Amino acid sequence: MLTQTEQAAQQDPSAERKRKQKEGDAERYRARKAAAARVVELEALKEQGPLTEQQAAELAELEPKAQQKQKKKESTAKYRQVKKAEAARVVELEALEGRGRLTEAQVVELAELRPKVAQQKQKQNENVAKYRRVRKAEAARVVELEALEGRGRLTEEQVVELAELRPKVAQQKQKQNENVAKYRRVRKAEAARVAELEALEERGRLTEEQVVEFAELQPKVAQQKQKRKKWDAKYHRARKTEADRVVELEALEGLTVEQEVELAGLRPKAEQWQKRKEGFAERYRARKVAAARVVELEALKEQGRLTVEQEAELSELRPKAQQWQKQKERFADWYQARKAAARVAELEGLEGLTAEQGWSWRSFGRRWRRGGGRRTGT
Structure with a gap:
């Protein structure tokens, strides 16, 4: 039985070429990474005493590959710093433009940088979207293969495919959770900073640097808040639909293969939705109790009995x-x-x-x- 990748290759020869190129790139990347790690290991041994003739020859062979990896790493880091600096400069110039304080030189600079940064952002968004589609397809494939595994219907090729994909998907999920947590911390810090700057603005105590910072952060935080609101509503509808579908599927007898795969994919999401609902209810009760206690304590405070x-x-x-x-x-x-x-x-x-x-x-x-x-x- 052919895997999904092999079926796609038969239908589209260019897909097979892209797949082989991707595998070749991945193999070269792993080789450079392994070479760099081995060089570190051999250099540590060299510091402790003379290397064997075989180790010295291995080190001499691997050092160019490790240097190549280091150069590529430095080049990538430098490229990202330049792109980040350009994006930050556009934000700064647009804040000055909004206050009508751009010089002629800055007008020219902004006209040059703005389309460049917009193009970079578009390219980045496309790369992210492509990456997410691939990751989503892999996660869906793992769910499908695990459903077949549960019924003892995996072929040898599918066993190998599942063994390869499962740790990869688990690692991606862990990384995604870490990224989401980091993103939320940054957004929370930005919202707190906007509140702080708004308080200073009300007292007329903003410095020129803080005015620029405020002009940059305020629309960003407002946009994030609106985006979060829409996302929450969309998430709520999707999770509710999924939970209802799980109930519907669990009530059926003699599920088809497709329905078993669907149920296996939806069940974790329905459980997550249930936990979220319970957490919301718990926070609701805690805030209600806190509000009642505050009323009680403020009454005591008025009586001078706190x-x-x-x-x-x-x-x-x-x-x-x-x-x-x-x-x-x-x-x-x-x-x-x-x-x-x-x-x-x-x-x-x-x-x-x-x-x-x-x-x-x-x-x-x-x-x-x-x-x-x-x-x-x-």
Whole structure:
């Protein structure tokens, strides 16, 4: 039985050439890496005493390969530094442009750098998208092969394929989790810095450097917040759909091969969704308790009866109570929006409205939709 890679090669000869080239590149990379590691090992032995004749010959042979790897590494690092510096310079110049403070030389510099950086960003996005497609296909293939393995239906070729892909996919998942955690730390730090700069701006105490920094970070953080909001909504819908599908598949008897593969792929996601829901419920309860305790402690404070321990407890709980209040307000806004939108739809569908009532409600509905679900006028 042919693997997916072999089937693709039969259908598209160019795919086979690309695959062989990729394998050759990977093999050369591994060889250079191994050579560099061996050189380090042999040089450590050399420091401890004379090398054997065989080791000395091996070191002489491997050193050029290790030097080649080091040069390539330095060249790549230098290229990335240049690209990063150009992107940072564009941000800096655009901040000056926004305040109308560009010199003629800077206008020329920005006109030269902006398309260059945009092109680099586009190329980077394409490379990332390609990388993600490959990783996603590998993860899906592992799920498929593990489903066959569970039924004892793997061929010898598929056993080899699974043994090769499984650690690779696990490593990629671990790396992805680390990258996500790092990304979130950076975003959190940027949001905290924007809040700090906003406080300084309100007091009129921003330096010129901080003005530039603020102009760079503020739209970035606002965009990330909006992006995160959309992603959360999309994630919520996708996980809910997947959880519903798992329930549907588990209720079926005599699943087909495709359905077993689908269930094997969806089950971990449904479990993750359930954990997320439980975590949300737990945080909700904790914030509610914190808010109630803050009310109690503030009442004691007004009476002048707070102990030192209670003062510390109040300071610790206030942020949680504020989160609870914000959550309540968001929920109230959402509830009112849904309720009013439903009422508009109901009234627009009624028969027997007077011409004036019909016009009034249609007008309100248009204003409602333009306002994104908020009442924009009377």
